[in-house]
Amino acid sequence: METGLFSYPTPFTPPTTEEDELSSLRLARSRRVGATTFHRLLKDHGSAAAALAALPAIARSAGSSDYLPCPIAQAQAELAAGRRAGAQLLLPGGPGYPADLLAFADAPPILWAMGKVDLLARPRVAVVGARNASSLGQRMAQKLAEEMGRAGFAVVSGLARGIDAAAHRAALPTGTIAVMAGGIDVIYPTENTELARRIAAEGLRLAELPPGTEPQARHFPQRNRIIAALSRATLVVEAAAGSGSLLTARMALDYGREVMAVPGHPMDARASGCNMLIRDGATLIRGAEDVLEAMGMAPMPRAERTAAPTQTPAPPPKPALAGLRAKLLSLLGPAPTPEETVIRDLGIDAATLSRELVGLEIEGEVTRHPGGFLSRG
Amino acid sequence: METGLFSYPTPFTPPTTEEDELSSLRLARSRRVGATTFHRLLKDHGSAAAALAALPAIARSAGSSDYLPCPIAQAQAELAAGRRAGAQLLLPGGPGYPADLLAFADAPPILWAMGKVDLLARPRVAVVGARNASSLGQRMAQKLAEEMGRAGFAVVSGLARGIDAAAHRAALPTGTIAVMAGGIDVIYPTENTELARRIAAEGLRLAELPPGTEPQARHFPQRNRIIAALSRATLVVEAAAGSGSLLTARMALDYGREVMAVPGHPMDARASGCNMLIRDGATLIRGAEDVLEAMGMAPMPRAERTAAPTQTPAPPPKPALAGLRAKLLSLLGPAPTPEETVIRDLGIDAATLSRELVGLEIEGEVTRHPGGFLSRG
Numbered sequence: 001m002e003t004g005l006f007s008y009p010t011p012f013t014p015p016t017t018e019e020d021e022l023s024s025l026r027l028a029r030s031r032r033v034g035a036t037t038f039h040r041l042l043k044d045h046g047s048a049a050a051a052l053a054a055l056p057a058i059a060r061s062a063g064s065s066d067y068l069p070c071p072i073a074q075a076q077a078e079l080a081a082g083r084r085a086g087a088q089l090l091l092p093g094g095p096g097y098p099a100d101l102l103a104f105a106d107a108p109p110i111l112w113a114m115g116k117v118d119l120l121a122r123p124r125v126a127v128v129g130a131r132n133a134s135s136l137g138q139r140m141a142q143k144l145a146e147e148m149g150r151a152g153f154a155v156v157s158g159l160a161r162g163i164d165a166a167a168h169r170a171a172l173p174t175g176t177i178a179v180m181a182g183g184i185d186v187i188y189p190t191e192n193t194e195l196a197r198r199i200a201a202e203g204l205r206l207a208e209l210p211p212g213t214e215p216q217a218r219h220f221p222q223r224n225r226i227i228a229a230l231s232r233a234t235l236v237v238e239a240a241a242g243s244g245s246l247l248t249a250r251m252a253l254d255y256g257r258e259v260m261a262v263p264g265h266p267m268d269a270r271a272s273g274c275n276m277l278i279r280d281g282a283t284l285i286r287g288a289e290d291v292l293e294a295m296g297m298a299p300m301p302r303a304e305r306t307a308a309p310t311q312t313p314a315p316p317p318k319p320a321l322a323g324l325r326a327k328l329l330s331l332l333g334p335a336p337t338p339e340e341t342v343i344r345d346l347g348i349d350a351a352t353l354s355r356e357l358v359g360l361e362i363e364g365e366v367t368r369h370p371g372g373f374l375s376r377g
Numbered sequence: 378m379e380t381g382l383f384s385y386p387t388p389f390t391p392p393t394t395e396e397d398e399l400s401s402l403r404l405a406r407s408r409r410v411g412a413t414t415f416h417r418l419l420k421d422h423g424s425a426a427a428a429l430a431a432l433p434a435i436a437r438s439a440g441s442s443d444y445l446p447c448p449i450a451q452a453q454a455e456l457a458a459g460r461r462a463g464a465q466l467l468l469p470g471g472p473g474y475p476a477d478l479l480a481f482a483d484a485p486p487i488l489w490a491m492g493k494v495d496l497l498a499r500p501r502v503a504v505v506g507a508r509n510a511s512s513l514g515q516r517m518a519q520k521l522a523e524e525m526g527r528a529g530f531a532v533v534s535g536l537a538r539g540i541d542a543a544a545h546r547a548a549l550p551t552g553t554i555a556v557m558a559g560g561i562d563v564i565y566p567t568e569n570t571e572l573a574r575r576i577a578a579e580g581l582r583l584a585e586l587p588p589g590t591e592p593q594a595r596h597f598p599q600r601n602r603i604i605a606a607l608s609r610a611t612l613v614v615e616a617a618a619g620s621g622s623l624l625t626a627r628m629a630l631d632y633g634r635e636v637m638a639v640p641g642h643p644m645d646a647r648a649s650g651c652n653m654l655i656r657d658g659a660t661l662i663r664g665a666e667d668v669l670e671a672m673g674m675a676p677m678p679r680a681e682r683t684a685a686p687t688q689t690p691a692p693p694p695k696p697a698l699a700g701l702r703a704k705l706l707s708l709l710g711p712a713p714t715p716e717e718t719v720i721r722d723l724g725i726d727a728a729t730l731s732r733e734l735v736g737l738e739i740e741g742e743v744t745r746h747p748g749g750f751l752s753r754g
Contacts, residue, residue: 034745037738040731055739062740105731106747136644225747247748254748263640263652266663267513275640279661286643286652354417354482361414362432363439368411370483370602371631 017094022075023048024091028109029070029078029210030055038109039092039102081211085185086200087114096120104229104255108208111226112184115204119175122154125291126231126252127171128245129163130238130270137163137238137270140262142170144235147288149174151297156231158223159192159199163237163245168195168203176203179230181223182215183207221247228252235291236261236282239273246273249282260285260294324348328356329365329376336373394471399452400425401468405486406447406455406587407432415486416469416479458588462562463577464491473497481606481632485585488603489561492581496552499531502668503608503629504548505622506540507615507647514540514615514647517639519547521612524665526551528674533608535600536569536576540614540622545572545580553580556607558600559592560584598624605629612668613638613659616650623650626659637662637671701725705733706742706753713750 027048028038033055041051052069059067082089090097090111098120101107113120125148127141145155145167155171157164159178168176178199182188184207187196199205208226209219224244228234228251236259239245249259260283264271278284283294324346331342343353357374360366367375404425405415410432418428429446436444459466467474467488475497478484490497502525504518522532522544532548534541536555545553555576559565561584564573576582585603586596601621605611605628613636616622626636637660641648655661660671701723708719720730734751737743744752 032739032741034738036731036745037735040735044735058736059739062736062742064740067739105749106745136642140642140644221747251748262643263648263655263661265513265641265645265648266517266639268642271640271642272663275661275663278640278655279663279667284640284652284656284661286649286656290656354413358414358417358421359435359439361411362409362436362444363441364409365439368413368483370598371628372482 020048020091020094021079021089022072023052024110025075025078025089026070026072027052027055029075031067031070033109035106035109039105039107042092078210082112082184085112085114085211087112087184087205087207087211088117089113090117098230101229106225107229108226110208112207112211113204114184114206115200115202116175117204119154119177119204120230122175123152124156124177124231125153126156126227126234126248127163127167127237128157128227128234128239128248129236130240130243130245130273131161131163132270133162133166133238134268134270137262138166141166141237144237144262144285144288144291145170145176146174148235148291149176151288151292153232154204156227158220158227158248159188159196159205161189161191165192165195167237168199172198172202177230178203178205179223179226180205180207180215181209181219183209183211183213185211186214188215220244221251224248225251225255228257229255231257233258233260233291233295235285236274236277238262238264238270239277240269241272241276243273246277249277258283258294260291262286324352324356325360328353328360332366332374332376336369336375339372339374342374397425397468397471398456398466399449400429401487402452402455402466403447403449404429404432406452408444408447410486412483412486416482416484419469455587459489459561462489462491462588464489464561464582464584464588465494466490467494475607478603478606483602484606485603487585489584489588490581491561491583492577492579493552494581496531496554496581497607499552500529501533501554501608502530503533503604503611503625504540504544504614505534505604505611505616505625506613507617507620507622508538508540509647510539510543510615511647514639515543518543518614521614521639521662521665521668522547522553523551525612525668526553528665528669530609531581533604535597535604535625536565536573536582538566538568542569542572544614545576549575549579554607555580555582556600556603557582557584557592558586558596560586560588560590562588563591565592597621598628601625602628602632605634606632608634610635610637610668610672612662613651613654615639615641615647616654617646618649618653620650623654626654635660635671637668639663701729701733702737705730705737709743709751709753713746713752716749716751719751 045051045054055069056067090113092102096117127145141163149155149171154175154177155167156177157167159180168178176199184205187193224247228248234249234252236245236249252259261274261277263275263278263284285291327346331345343350357366422428422431432446433444467490469479473494504522518540526532526548531552531554532544533554534544536557545555561582564570601624605625611626611629613622613626629636638651638654640652640655640661662668704723708722720727734743
């Protein structure tokens, strides 16, 4: 379906948008125009059309006299192929395109989208990890995805085997976004064909490359950067050292996004990447509660934080007793109280407290506990 | 074996030391004189004998008219029992007593020692954890203890089942220290009797309480504080939430000692305490290399740190080329280099680099990679 430059195959699309789409697509597909250069050219020249017009001159001044931008026909063919596949084009600054992506110099110049584009309006979190995941890892991915979905997040992943697929599947009811390494209509791996179909129907598929593109090794890091950029946090579940999930995590860090990882035993190779990330500063997560807590979205979720002796509220001072000793005793109860708390509450220094305690301990009024805790009796 | 106050059952011990031992022991065993009070009294009164003499008056001024310090005969009996058991008494400031313990207000007032006291002169590290450890956990404890032993550390633990026993056993050839909750001659649990015998022969056993004391629940936290205080770092291998190992770790933190923990899968209850510690700031360790690295005693030990593209050294600038563009190209090689490095090396700002890169990328001289990396070609 090749048409002329100003033909409008979709009568409901205003011509200016159609022109923008075509020019943006041509600019994005022009040889050696990467994502960062795309945005730079757009900024320098005001529009994709103007940048396109300037390209040959820029190339000439750089010594390439034979440079040609992407032909109109090629861009028209891509537009047609995308629409045949049932996808729509999202352009930076245009409807549907996530505005927060534009904070990154290498935000995708175009995104093909298939499914519920409004999922992009939600807060997003990535759940990624090993393809050869253990069943424990898949269960963890599923639990994280379900719970983050229930907490209102769209769950982003890469449609790979293992962790990715488990996360997508678990988040189908609440909303999931698959970012594809190849074309929007090329399902890889083929075993995820049915899952991909359901994601297009109930969730959202995104692809940066032209429809029909078979994914190649070099496409995966490019795709991973989109997962990282889209997601407020990247949660890594089971990842071996040197794996693609770690690259996604590294990009998330470069983007200033949060990285969180599920730990595992050091003798389990599938945990090595996650443990490494935690050593390097990623947040250790045991479940969605930890994720939400790290995002400041939930109170301390677990009762079982590192055990500190519980502290009973100090009883009101007894008026019948007087002096430092009486105040000190009034502050203490049967449950151990940290010495620092007592020092602060009495407004005295540690030496004064220590002097007072010698008598009180011998008297049997106060008991000291390891770690600097005090109690009555 | 009760003897008079100034009899000297061991003729090789100078009388002053014998007097010190007796007075220190009486002070330490006097009712309501905890460790902190012991040191405070010693400091205030100059010697254990002087503090003992002052005790009744202190008690009277605190309202206890019937206070009696520990009787001489009781202390003599303890000295005799300890010697019968083959143990020696270590006193704060005296030979063998680890001087670094005295940094803590509640350092043990006395320590019974059985075995190679000179092990206390080594740097020490604690390996502690669950009694119902998994075989994986025990293997990890064994590996850590062996490797820390080889690195010159005395391995401290609590002679409990599981992790403790595995650590002691693995460190027997290099040197291990068991801190006992009860008396130096009371082995708990009994299944560790043979191990305890070997530790006394090849390593060192320590106990704060009098010989013959059966350990009770309240003794364990007191014992744990000694493990924490003795050890430059406390390594926790498998610990459930709320376990004694976590209390040891907490005390180590209170003492300003390092705490390190072996992670595990969140669905493994035996890992919950360790994961919690790591969330709370403990160093995640995968083996002894990580421990040594955290102590600043080893270079980056593993090749598999979070993957960053390897960077080849920049080739020397080519004199034939001139200008910013030439310098930029001379800095880049086939392996991706971070943009920040280029910006720093060229002394330019990001905008200038970005402008230059537009041309170079279109020209095909430079390739951008996700995450802000650049390479030639």
